[in-house]
Amino acid sequence: MSKIKVAVIGCGSISKYRHIPEYAANSNVELIAFCDIVAERSQHFADEYNAKAYTDYKELLEKEKPDAVSVCLPNALHAPVSIAAANAGAHVLVEKPMAATEEESLAMIEAAKANNVFLMVGHNQRLMPPHVKAKQILESGVLGRVLTFRSSFGHPGPEGWSVDGRNSWFFNKEDAVMGAMGDLGVHKADLVRYLLGDEVAEVSSFISTLDKGDTDVDDNALTIVRMRSGAIGTLVASWTYYKGEDNSTVLWCENGVMMIGTDPVDQVIVELRDGSVEKHSVGAIATNEAQTSSGVIDAFVDSILTGNEPSISGEEGMKSLKVILAAFESQATGRTVAL
Structure with a gap:
């Protein structure tokens, strides 16, 4: 099958050290876009992986239509961006803690279900x-x-x-x-x-x-x-x-x-x-x-490829x-x- 098109939203240390290199090492993945409010950060990775750079995640989701996204942003943004990505039809891997409140985590789980996509939490x-x-x-x-x-x-x-x-x-x-x-x-x-x-x-x-x-x-x-x-x-x-x-x-x-x-x-x-x-x-x-x-990226990619719910699901993230x-x-x- 064709490669999974992945976008990384948030280009700080967790992306730099874990998400991006682990996606790059996975032969089933194509990194297509990066987003960060600091333009130089997303541009840096876009140049390295021959991808597109964005400063606005909504624009990225609309234009690139990724199959999957990693949400590597400050905790307060985990829920709104994960929900937007799910609504755009993308599988979501969100960093921990998955949300700021129980209500937010429930909304994330619901958005994934409604759009028939997976939600996984990065509990490595x-x-x-x-x-x-x-x-x-x-x-x-x-x-x-x-x-x-x-x-x-x-x-x-x-x-x-x-x-x-x-x-x-x-x-x-x-x-x-x-x-x-x-x-x-x-x-x-x-x-x-x-x-x-x-x-x-x-x-x-x-x-x-x-x-x-x-x-x-x-x-x-x-x-x-x-x-x-x-x-x-x-x-x-x-x-x-x-x-x-x-x-x-x-x-x-x-x-x-x-x-x-x-x-x-x-x-x-x-x-x-x-x-x-x-x-x-x-x-x-x-x-x-x-x-x-970390094993997290490979597990996420494997879930998408096999159609099996991630073991570290949204529900699991919410319980923690x-x-x-x-x-x-x-x-x-x-x-x-x-x-």
């Missing part, structure tokens, strides 16, 4: 080899039930990652809606839902701006969750891990413990109560410093978003919030 944690391996081990039953857990995602903040540095939209509440929680916390909510095959039942959270100046978005959050199974654990999101990134998860189970991302060589370590230890070197978790293929929204509600009210 699920596809990283250590997490895939960990899920297999949990499903094998060797560890028994997960009783308690902790999962942490922290780095020094968007200053070093974003194309705009300290002037990035990440620090502007109108554009970002939420800070470290939307950037990192939603990944952790999605990851524990995926690993445990379970939903979050209750959330209690402390969310603060501790160290980033001149911003009213959160730079740290600690969230306690109770799963429907009864398992309890903590999710940490931080932009102030100034001595380096942490993206680790530890699960304490009936029959032992599993440590993910705690060791640079053996990304998954299982220690059982009988004293046996299993170590798995399965490939690293991608970091801002060390970009590895709702955990974060409940955490903000908990911080605002001082109460535990039931989902």
Whole structure:
């Protein structure tokens, strides 16, 4: 069949490091257009891939009629642009958090259904080899039930990652809606839902701006969750891990413990109560410093080619978003919030 014509809307770091190179590496894809409000950015990629450059996404959708789009914009724009793309008949891959509110995420899901296109959310944690391996081990039953857990995602903040540095939209509440929680916390909510095959039942959270100046978005959050199974654990999101990134998860189970991302060589370590230890070197978790293929683009393209609904669907993205929204509600009210 002919190649899937893809447009990338938003040409910042996530596009530069993940979406664009991964589309370019996929033989089923033709990159036809790029859009960014900074004309030089979209033009740069248009020149590189012999594509068209735009500063207005509506004009792009109308003129190019892409088969699929990646929405790599500030969080506040995820819903309106995704809905416009779906209404233009394009499959949509949107960065996380998929939206700013539950209502927006529902509208995105409805727009995709109404136009018979797929909506996928870029929750790449699920596809990283250590997490895939960990899920297999949990499903094998060797560890028994997960009783308690902790999962942490922290780095020094968007200053070093974003194309705009300290002037990035990440620090502007109108554009970002939420800070470290939307950037990192939603990944952790999605990851524990995926690993445990379970939903979050209750959330209690402390969310603060501790160290980033001149911003009213959160730079740290600690969230306690109770799963429907009864398992309890903590999710940490931080932009102030100034001595380096942490993206680790530890699960304490009936029959032992599993440590993910705690060791640079053996990304998954299982220690059982009988004293046996299993170590798995399965490939690293991608970091801002060390970009590895996220797997998200290939999964999205595969869904379009096969006609199979993406596993990280709009509904899945919404369930993970709702955990974060409940955490903000908990911080605002001082109460535990039931989902």
